[in-house]
Amino acid sequence: MLDRVLDTIDSRKDQSLALLKDFLRIPSVSTKPENANDVKHCAEWLADQIRQTGLSATVYPTDGHPIVVAKNSHQPGRPTVLMYGHYDVQPPEPLDLWTTPAFEPDVRKDENGFDAVYARGAVDDKGQVWCHVEAIRAFAGNLPVNVTMLIEGEEECGSGHLDAFVEQHADLLKADVCVISDTNQFARGLPAITYGLRGLCYMEVFVTGPDHDLHSGMYGGAVPNPANVLCQLIASLHDTDGRVTIPGFYDDVVPLSQEERDQWKKLPLTEEQFAAGVGIPFGNGEVGFTSIERKWARPTLDVNGLTSGYQGVGAKTVIASKASAKVSMRLVPKQDPAKIRAAFEKHLRDRCPKNVKIEFVGHGLSPGVLTPVESPAVQLAREALEIGFGVKPTIMREGGSIPVVGLIKKVLGIDTLLVGFGLPDDRVHSPNEKFDLDALHKGTRTAALLYAKLASL
Numbered sequence: 001m002l003d004r005v006l007d008t009i010d011s012r013k014d015q016s017l018a019l020l021k022d023f024l025r026i027p028s029v030s031t032k033p034e035n036a037n038d039v040k041h042c043a044e045w046l047a048d049q050i051r052q053t054g055l056s057a058t059v060y061p062t063d064g065h066p067i068v069v070a071k072n073s074h075q076p077g078r079p080t081v082l083m084y085g086h087y088d089v090q091p092p093e094p095l096d097l098w099t100t101p102a103f104e105p106d107v108r109k110d111e112n113g114f115d116a117v118y119a120r121g122a123v124d125d126k127g128q129v130w131c132h133v134e135a136i137r138a139f140a141g142n143l144p145v146n147v148t149m150l151i152e153g154e155e156e157c158g159s160g161h162l163d164a165f166v167e168q169h170a171d172l173l174k175a176d177v178c179v180i181s182d183t184n185q186f187a188r189g190l191p192a193i194t195y196g197l198r199g200l201c202y203m204e205v206f207v208t209g210p211d212h213d214l215h216s217g218m219y220g221g222a223v224p225n226p227a228n229v230l231c232q233l234i235a236s237l238h239d240t241d242g243r244v245t246i247p248g249f250y251d252d253v254v255p256l257s258q259e260e261r262d263q264w265k266k267l268p269l270t271e272e273q274f275a276a277g278v279g280i281p282f283g284n285g286e287v288g289f290t291s292i293e294r295k296w297a298r299p300t301l302d303v304n305g306l307t308s309g310y311q312g313v314g315a316k317t318v319i320a321s322k323a324s325a326k327v328s329m330r331l332v333p334k335q336d337p338a339k340i341r342a343a344f345e346k347h348l349r350d351r352c353p354k355n356v357k358i359e360f361v362g363h364g365l366s367p368g369v370l371t372p373v374e375s376p377a378v379q380l381a382r383e384a385l386e387i388g389f390g391v392k393p394t395i396m397r398e399g400g401s402i403p404v405v406g407l408i409k410k411v412l413g414i415d416t417l418l419v420g421f422g423l424p425d426d427r428v429h430s431p432n433e434k435f436d437l438d439a440l441h442k443g444t445r446t447a448a449l450l451y452a453k454l455a456s457l
Contacts, residue, residue, distance in 0.1 A: 001142065002448075002449070002452050005135075005138045005139055005448050005452075006138075006445055006448065006449075008137075008138040008140070009134065009135065009138045009441070009444050009445050009448060010441075010445075012134065012137075012138070013441055016130070016134045016440075016441075016444065017107070017117065017437070017440070019049065019130070020105075020117065020126070020127060020130045020440070021105040021117070021119075022045075023042075023045070023046070023049075023087075023121075023126050023130060024103065024105040024117070024119040024120070024121055024122060024126055024127075025103055025104070025105065025119075026038055026041060026042040026045060026103075027089075027092075027102075027103045027120075028041075028042035028087055028088045028089055028121070028153065029088070029089055029090070029091050029092070029120075029156075030064075030065055030088035030089070030153055030154050030155075030156050030157045031090075031091060031156060031157040032091060036065070039065045039066070039087075039088055039153050040065070040066055042087050042088075042153070043059050043065070043066040043067075043068050043087060043151075043153055044059055044066075046068055046087050046129075046133075046151060047059050047068050047070070049133060050068070050070045050133060050136075050149065051070075052137070053133060053136045053137040053139075054072065054136075054137075054139075054140065054141035055070040055071060055072050055136065055147070055149070056070060056071055056072075057069070057070035057149075058070070060165070062154075062161035062164075062165060063161055064153075064154050064157075064160055064161045065088065065152075065153035065154050065161075066153055067150070067151070067152045067153065067161075067162070067165055068087070068149070068150075068151040068152075068153075069148065069149065069150055069151075069169070069172065069173075070147075070148070070149040070151075071146075071147065071148050071149070072136075072141075072143050072146065072147050074146040075146060078144070078145055078146050078455065079145050079146065079176045079177070079454055079455060079457040080145065080146040080147070080148065080174065080175040080176050081145050081146065081147050081148070081175060081176070081177055081178075081179055081451065081454055082148050082149075082150060082173055082175035082177070082178040082179070082408070082412070082414070083132050083147060083148070083149045083150070083178070083179045083180075084149075084150045084151070084152075084178055084179070084180045084404055084408070084416075085125050085128065085129035085132065085149075085150075085151045085152075085180065085181065085182065086125045086129070086151060086152050086153065086154075086155035086156070086182070087125070087126060087129065087151055087152075087153055088152070088153045088154060088155055088156050088157070089120045089121035089124070089126065089156060090120065090121075090124070090156050090429045092120045092431070094431060095431075097431035097432070098431045098432055099118065099432055100118060102119060102120040102431070102433075103119060103120060104119070105117050105118065105119040105122070106118045106119070107437070110425075110434060110436070111425075112188075114188070114436055114437075114438065115436070115437040115438070116434040116435060116436045116437060117434065117435050117437060117440070118432055118433065118434045119433065119434075120433055121433070122426070122433050122434050122435040123421075123422040123423075123426040123428060123433060123434065123435040124182065124422070124426075124428045124429065124433065125155070125181070125182045127421075127422075127435035127440055128181035128182060128420060128421055128422065128435075128443065129151060129181070130440075130444075131181060131421060131440065131443040131444040131446075131447045132149070132179075132181065132447045134444045134447075135444050135445075135447035135448035135451065136447075136451070138444075138448055139448070139451070143451060144451065144452055144455035145451055145454055145455045146175075147451065148172070148173060148175060150166075150173060152165075152404075155404075158363065158364050159403060159404065162404060162407065163407055163411075166407055166408070166411050166412070167411055170411055170412060173412060174412065175412065175414055176414060176457055177377045177414055177415060177416075177417060177454065177457065178405075178408050178412075178414055178415070178416040178417065179416070179417045179419060179450065179454075180402060180404070180405070180416055180417070180418050180419075180420075181418075181419055181420050181421060181443065181447070182402060182418075182420060183398050183400075183402075183418045183419075183420030183422065184398070184420050184421075184422040184423060184424055184426070185389075185420065185421065185422065185423055185424075185439065186267060186268075186269075186394050186396055186424075187268060187269070187423070187424065188423055188436065188438075188439075189389075189391065190268070190391065190393075190394060191385045191388070191389040191391065191393040191394075191421075191442075191446075192385075192393050192394045192395065192396045192420070193373075193378060193381050193382060193385065193393055193394075193395050193396075193417065193418065193419055194395075194396055194397065194398045194418035194419075194420060195370060195371045195372075195373050195378070195395050195396070195397065195418070196296065196297070196333065196368070196369065196370045196371070196396075196397035196398065197368060197369050197397070197398050197400065197401055197402055197405060197418070198296075198299070198330040198331055198332055198368045198397075198398070198399055198400065198401055199330070199331035199332070199333075199335065199337055199365075199366045199367040199368035199369075199401055199403075199406075200328060200329070200330060200331065200337065200364055200365065200366045200401040200403070201328070201329040201331060201337045201340045201341050201344065201362075201364075201365055202304075202326070202327070202328045202329070202362065202363040202364040202365075203326075203327050203328075203329075203341065203344060203345075203360055203361070203362055203363065204324060204325070204326050204327070204360065204361045204362075204363060205230065205233070205324060205325045205327060205348060205358065205359075205360055206322065206323075206324045206358070206359040206360070206361070207226040207229050207230045207233070207322065207323045207324070207352070207356055207357070207358050208226060208321060208322050208356060208357045208358075208359070209223065209224040209225065209226040209229070209319075209321055209322075209355070209356045209357075210223055210224075210319070210321045211321060212321055213318050213319065213320055213321050214318070214319040214321070215317060215318070215319075216317040216318055216319050217317055219319055220319060223319065224353055224355050224356045225319050225320075226308060226320060226321065226322055226323035226356060227308035227309055227319075227320060227323040229323070229352070229353060229356055230306075230308065230323040230324070230325055232351075233348050233351055233352060233358075234303060234325060234327075236347070236348075236351055237301055237327075237347070238301070241286065241287040242284065242285045242286040242287055243286055243287075244299065244300070244301045244329075245347070246301075246340075246343050246344055246347045247343060247346075247347065248339070248343050249299065249340065249343060250299070252334045252335050252336065252339075253298075253299060253332055253334065253335060254332070254333065254334050256293060256297050260297070261293065264290070264292050264293065264296075264396075265290070267292065267394065267396075269291075269292065271283060271290065271291055274291045274292075275291075277424070277425060285298075285300070286298055286300075295399040296396065296397035296398065296399055297332055297397055298332065299329065299330060299331050299332050299335060300329065300330045301327065301328075301329045301330075302327070302328055302329075302330075303325055303326070303327055304326040304327065304328050305324075305325065305326040306323075306324075306325050306326075307323065307324045307325075308320045308322065308323035308324070309323075326363070327344075329344065330399060330400075330401065331367070331368050332368045333367070333368040333369060333370050334368070335367070335368065336367070337365035337366060337367055338365060341362060341365065345360050364403070366401050366403035366406055367406050368401075369405045369406050369409065369416075371415050371416060371417070371418070372415065373395055375415065376457060377415065377417055377454065377457060378395075378417065380450070380453040380454055380456065380457070381417050381419050381450060381453070383449075383453055384419075384446050384449035384450040384452075384453045385419065385446055387445075387446075387449050388442050388443070388445045388446030388447075388449050389442050389446065390442075398418070402418070405418070417450075419446065419447075419450060421439045421440070421442070421443030421446070422435065422436075422439065423436055423439060
């Protein structure tokens with residue numbers, strides 16, 4: 001039967017791509033209120049497509065955006081696989097940097113000469129969700145495992161209603177293992193299982209000085225300038241060796257094992273290649289670690305946005321009354337996000353001048369996670385990837401965060417297989433996001449193989 005399934009996937013390449021384009025045309029930007037109807041339409045469109053694969057699908061409303069849950073007929077004695085994904089996407093701005101419009105999917109050669117589909121959400125996460133939809137379709141109602149699909153519409157804006165939904169519907173979502181395809185291969189031609197993710201502490205800082213904007217000539221040098229104060233505070237967060245200076249920041253960080261460091265040094269990525277891949281002459285960061293180690297297994301702190309004063313064309317001599325910064329801290333397993341948040345706030349409060357006001361707003365907390373690499377499910381996933389891509393996969397960590405992994409472990413008590421099909425140069429969250437068509441096809445085959453392999457759990 002599996003050969004027939006794979007043959008079906010091979011024969012449907014054009015139809016699959018055409019439907020993926022329809023999926024990508026829907027501007028399901030979850031963070032923008034003006035796109036709320038688009039997000040709802042996307043959930044309903046996806047649920048309809050899933051029904052055509054033979055699964056039942058329900059669109060559950062929340063106080064935010066809808067959640068799609070789909071199931072086949074669960075049979076006793078078979079393993080149950082929970083597949084998680086998200087159908088919402090990041091905002092497409094800046095629009096002028098897209099070669100073609102973000103929601104008008106375009107198939108063209110990438111800079112390396114490979115065919116790819118370009119659109120917002122192409123790889124994050126619509127394209128990778130689509131691999132699973134097409135894989136399930138190819139089984140024509142004869143899936144060898146019980147499958148539950150959980151596909152949300154708020155991942156890109158913090159999954160604000162997912163925790164409550166999972167807790168309230170734990171029985172509906174009960175499974176033996178979870179599968180997520182929202183990560184990358186290590187490189188083109190080198191598929192990977194991701195066994196570690198960093199966590200996240202995301203904060204926004206507001207500094208307020210005078211009660212209104214002031215003329216910089218009449219008041220400059222005589223009053224606190226919130227923009228200057230904020231820059232000084234941010235500058236205090238790192239030392240010259242690239243280490244975060246917040247007291248206690250590294251207390252719970254587990255050192256990398258020598259075995260991991262040795263394995264990662266063998267991966268086909270030099271420091272020069274890493275830097276060239278993002279258009280810089282060389283990288284930098286915490287002294288004593290490689291770029292891969294910094295990305296995958298060391299905690300970091302980065303400013304994601306700065307706002308203050310006049311931003312228009314030309315000059316305006318003004319001391320703004322307010323300044324703000326968005327700061328994300330990527331955390332490694334064992335670090336407590338709430339503890340880091342408290343330490344971050346204390347560090348800045350202790351250094352803030354007393355004639356300005358400092359305030360904080362949190363935008364997300366999630367812990368880092370590690371999946372046991374010797375588990376039976378990981379071994380089966382390795383076999384599926386090797387057949388699907390024709391080469392043995394590697395195992396790797398990832399620098400990003402997928403908070404639902406920790407949620408699923410906490411509420412449902414199961415581990416997650418992170419089997420992603422994207423490429424490092426897919427420009428996730430950036431203009432000209434893409435999904436390699438070879439990865440789309442091999443990812444679909446791998447998803448089918450994975451469901452077949454997991455039947456033996």
